[in-house]
Amino acid sequence: MPGLSSEADRLAHLLRRTTWGLTPDLVARATKLGRAAWLEQQLRPASVADREGDAVVDRFPTLALTSAQVRSRYSDGSWDVMFDLGKAALGRAAWSRRQLLEVMVDVWSNHLNVTCPSDNVWDNRHRYDADVIRRHALGRFADLLKAAITHPAMLTYLDNASSTKKAPNENLGRELLELHTVGVGAGYTEAEVRDSARILTGLTVDDDGAALYRPRWHWTGPVTVLGFSHPNASADGSGVVTAYLDHLARHPATARRIATLLARRFVSDTPPAGLVDRLAKAYTAADTAVAPVLRLLLTSPEFLASADAKQRRPLESVVATVRALGFAQARRGDDELEGLYWALESMGHQPLAWPSPDGYPDVATAWTSSAATLARWNVTLGIAAGWWPKGFAQANLAALLPRPRPATHGALVAALGRRLLQRPLPAAQVTAICSFLEVGTRTPVRADSAVVGWRLPYVAALILSSPVHLAR
Amino acid sequence: MTSDCDCPAPPPGQGLTRRALLRTAAAAGALGVVTTAVGESVTSRYAFAADRAAYTGDVLVVLSLRGGFDGLGAVVPAGDPDYLRLRPTIGLPSGALLPLTGIFGLHPALAPLLPLWTAGSLAAVHAVGQEDPSRSHFTAMAELERAAPGTTLRTGWLDRTVGLRAPGSVFQAAEVGSTSPSAALAGPAPELVLGSIDDFDLWGAWDDHQRQLWTTTLQRMHAGAPAAARAAAGNALAAVRTTTALAAQAKKEPVPAGYPKDSELAKALRDVVRLVKAKVGLQVACVDFGDWDMHSDMGNADSGRMHDHLDELARCLAAFAADLGPLLDGVTLVTLSEFGRRVEENGSGGADHGHGNAVLLLGGGVAGGQVYGQWPGLADDDLVDGDLAGTTDYRQILAEVLVRRCGLASPGDVFPGLVPAPLGVVRPRS
Numbered sequence A: 001m002p003g004l005s006s007e008a009d010r011l012a013h014l015l016r017r018t019t020w021g022l023t024p025d026l027v028a029r030a031t032k033l034g035r036a037a038w039l040e041q042q043l044r045p046a047s048v049a050d051r052e053g054d055a056v057v058d059r060f061p062t063l064a065l066t067s068a069q070v071r072s073r074y075s076d077g078s079w080d081v082m083f084d085l086g087k088a089a090l091g092r093a094a095w096s097r098r099q100l101l102e103v104m105v106d107v108w109s110n111h112l113n114v115t116c117p118s119d120n121v122w123d124n125r126h127r128y129d130a131d132v133i134r135r136h137a138l139g140r141f142a143d144l145l146k147a148a149i150t151h152p153a154m155l156t157y158l159d160n161a162s163s164t165k166k167a168p169n170e171n172l173g174r175e176l177l178e179l180h181t182v183g184v185g186a187g188y189t190e191a192e193v194r195d196s197a198r199i200l201t202g203l204t205v206d207d208d209g210a211a212l213y214r215p216r217w218h219w220t221g222p223v224t225v226l227g228f229s230h231p232n233a234s235a236d237g238s239g240v241v242t243a244y245l246d247h248l249a250r251h252p253a254t255a256r257r258i259a260t261l262l263a264r265r266f267v268s269d270t271p272p273a274g275l276v277d278r279l280a281k282a283y284t285a286a287d288t289a290v291a292p293v294l295r296l297l298l299t300s301p302e303f304l305a306s307a308d309a310k311q312r313r314p315l316e317s318v319v320a321t322v323r324a325l326g327f328a329q330a331r332r333g334d335d336e337l338e339g340l341y342w343a344l345e346s347m348g349h350q351p352l353a354w355p356s357p358d359g360y361p362d363v364a365t366a367w368t369s370s371a372a373t374l375a376r377w378n379v380t381l382g383i384a385a386g387w388w389p390k391g392f393a394q395a396n397l398a399a400l401l402p403r404p405r406p407a408t409h410g411a412l413v414a415a416l417g418r419r420l421l422q423r424p425l426p427a428a429q430v431t432a433i434c435s436f437l438e439v440g441t442r443t444p445v446r447a448d449s450a451v452v453g454w455r456l457p458y459v460a461a462l463i464l465s466s467p468v469h470l471a472r
Numbered sequence B: 001m002t003s004d005c006d007c008p009a010p011p012p013g014q015g016l017t018r019r020a021l022l023r024t025a026a027a028a029g030a031l032g033v034v035t036t037a038v039g040e041s042v043t044s045r046y047a048f049a050a051d052r053a054a055y056t057g058d059v060l061v062v063l064s065l066r067g068g069f070d071g072l073g074a075v076v077p078a079g080d081p082d083y084l085r086l087r088p089t090i091g092l093p094s095g096a097l098l099p100l101t102g103i104f105g106l107h108p109a110l111a112p113l114l115p116l117w118t119a120g121s122l123a124a125v126h127a128v129g130q131e132d133p134s135r136s137h138f139t140a141m142a143e144l145e146r147a148a149p150g151t152t153l154r155t156g157w158l159d160r161t162v163g164l165r166a167p168g169s170v171f172q173a174a175e176v177g178s179t180s181p182s183a184a185l186a187g188p189a190p191e192l193v194l195g196s197i198d199d200f201d202l203w204g205a206w207d208d209h210q211r212q213l214w215t216t217t218l219q220r221m222h223a224g225a226p227a228a229a230r231a232a233a234g235n236a237l238a239a240v241r242t243t244t245a246l247a248a249q250a251k252k253e254p255v256p257a258g259y260p261k262d263s264e265l266a267k268a269l270r271d272v273v274r275l276v277k278a279k280v281g282l283q284v285a286c287v288d289f290g291d292w293d294m295h296s297d298m299g300n301a302d303s304g305r306m307h308d309h310l311d312e313l314a315r316c317l318a319a320f321a322a323d324l325g326p327l328l329d330g331v332t333l334v335t336l337s338e339f340g341r342r343v344e345e346n347g348s349g350g351a352d353h354g355h356g357n358a359v360l361l362l363g364g365g366v367a368g369g370q371v372y373g374q375w376p377g378l379a380d381d382d383l384v385d386g387d388l389a390g391t392t393d394y395r396q397i398l399a400e401v402l403v404r405r406c407g408l409a410s411p412g413d414v415f416p417g418l419v420p421a422p423l424g425v426v427r428p429r430s
Helices: A007-018 A024-033 A035-043 A051-058 A067-073 A080-095 A099-111 A125-136 A141-149 A152-157 A171-180 A190-200 A238-250 A252-266 A273-285 A290-298 A314-325 A335-345 A370-385 A409-421 A427-436 A456-464 B018-026 B028-043 B045-051 B108-119 B137-146 B157-163 B208-221 B227-250 B264-278 B305-330 B394-405
Strands: A203-205 A211-213 A223-225 A228-230 B059-064 B122-129 B173-176 B192-194 B284-288 B331-336 B357-363
Touching (some): A007 A290, A051 A080, A080 A099, A080 A335, A099 A252, A099 A290, A171 A190, A190 A238, A238 A252, A314 A409, A370 A456, A427 A456, A427 B208, B059 B394, B122 B394, B157 B173, B192 B227, B331 B394
Parallel strands (some): B173 B192
Antiparallel strands (some): B331 B357
16 A cells, blocks of 8 residues: 555545546646645535536526426436436546535435435436435535435435324434434434434425424324423424424434444445544534544545545446546537446446435445446446447547656556556556566557557546555 | 234244244344354364265255245135235136145246146245344345344355355356355355356357466456455356356257246256266356336236246246156255235235245245145234244254255254244255
8 A cells, every 4th residue: 555655646536535536737726826726625525627527518508497397398207317416426527626525415415315216216216316405515514414304305215205193104204313423333222213203293295395383293292212302282383393303403423323334435344443533523513514534534534545445336436437438528419428327237336326315335245346447447347438328529549658658568657657546556467467468568669559449448547447446 | 013912922933023033033143152152163164174074965055036026926725714804906716726735825926836746746834934023125035044133144045055065066156047146145154146158158268278278367466455345256167167168068959848948047047957977066056037016007917927926936947857767866945035015905906015924935845735834814813013923943944954965963053042933845865
């Protein structure tokens, strides 16, 4: 593991963790600003001009529709808008300059997962993305939580929309405790799960798909959950919901859980306990604000000591491949994003699509699958060679070759490796790729050598299949 | 969890009530010793590998019904006087069912399985539970697949099972039809994750020479990778040669009739059969069939989510058995789910998370045509926190299958601390 002896290495480490992949342009801009200033800018995404990200959004006008408009324009249950959201998520990850925002959108989309696509959220899943996740991604967790739990998408996804005082449906009340806030080890009882579900009764969705509070469905009577007690005597329990969610968001167990979640995302699959403690304290001190926690985390000694401790998951690896190759988004149509979306299905990692409410796992052991590995190699070659996914603009591999052209195969593969990975490709791997080309490392490169011709996509794909590219 | 005072008394010598759980917890010291023994057997298995005979037992197929399979809606206790009282909307009257034995009937959507039931290759065990029930999907699934309650073991039960055997081919233990492995396979013994046989190839390898170049290069590039990434890469590369041959062969042969079209489960089970027929060394196959978390709209005998899902399950399993033909004699399939569903229906036409559940077993060695297990009843006093009580520990079923069909000598090596109590649901392999 390389030590981070230079500021350039520390910056590259920060960028590997907080973005969807390094590009020469990103490294140059961040180097100019410096590590701290770059991070501050990313923590205030509105301050980052984002022509490329805006261009992605402009390609999917459906995402600006209200749920009512979706209902009037599409046949009932259509998945079109949900697919648009998935494709836009890929495009924003690949090309937005608000990279930390896009990373955090992914983090919260998984923490408060509403599977996209899934049947009952066809008209509102894109609103959940815009009005809940994106709006609060770098704000306060308490606000994010309240927006999420009361949103029609969550209310239908976890069945609260049909939960009544007569027969409360426990699905959302349970996952709120287990997944969204305090966690399964927090020591709540089954009676408290029932009270959690009772508090949420009344939160439902009207016939047009809008959020609706239905007092007649609300269970009244005293409730107690993990230190939260309320007489809950009024049929309008919306105030109880707000107080309950604020209580849960500020609960010490939630502080630890969010601290652990962020430390796992940004530091290690097994985050150091001391760091988690400090992050939990910062979360509480900042009254659940996310930015101060991230700032502390990303400048901590534990973070600096964790280079290469995380592995890219398939989604991160594939997006990083597109970014490394310098491919630009299509000027018309959405073939490239559609292709990426379905290619990721073969790796079990389409954006937003994890089928259960706990979100995609973020530890390497969950992703060591031979099938996903094989699919990743194939898709990497498919992208580099322009087979599939295809349709990118500026997909010119020759532009990646260093000038002047290195004299030997070994030097050329090494230079291409440094360009694509933004760090050295180990010598043994350079040698292995030369054997693939059936040449030696010292074999001279001529104008008609395969490596600068038809074999170039294969070499780029092999470099991007290196375990070095997998380190996050 | 609430207190154990509302539990029914366990029958002597068996039962899996909270009281039994407390007894087990008291024996935690003894479990610690067993854990160590398992740990040693895992770490030393390579040293003895050469001495071990090649595996000759059944191919074990574990079909995971993820989301919380409603055993009460599949193998229906229609003769229980409390069943329709608690499920006035989603309950099925006995007249709508395919009668089995005693109080039980099959959901009519399972009709394709009836011939297998009659022929004695299909059995059910009812009121199956875990020693330490949880209504959390994630906790219940993790514990189900770890299958070592009261210990700190971090491996899955199938990993421990395979780890006791001589090292086999790359196909020895495989997750089929999915891109991520079951946690039952987690641990030091290698597993292959095979999305689909026909798609398992390197796109850049258009002939054997190219495949050789890719394989050698990727292998060398992963030599210094973190262990997990190196293993995944190594397994993928080792399997490619076989899968490409099988895919080429399939182009010449028609797909057998009976498998439902557009069913991922059908594709996965078909691939399992192909691996069995090709004799590539498959010993354990995990297949997923999810989407059982039916908090709403379960429906009735003729339509609804439960009907449609059971219909797909039944047609797939019937086609699987037919496709295997006589090879079914050497295959045992077991269904598992993290929990059953609440006995009383909710207000959404569904049922919330529960506990006791039904397990199905299919295979030539199954003593089928029977519903096994001790029925605890559905009267208020019989329920545990509103759930069907678990009277059979699911590990007893797995232990019996492993011992009688899969050559396991000592069940405690896989399920620490388990005192075997076979139900007789499978016959010893002859």
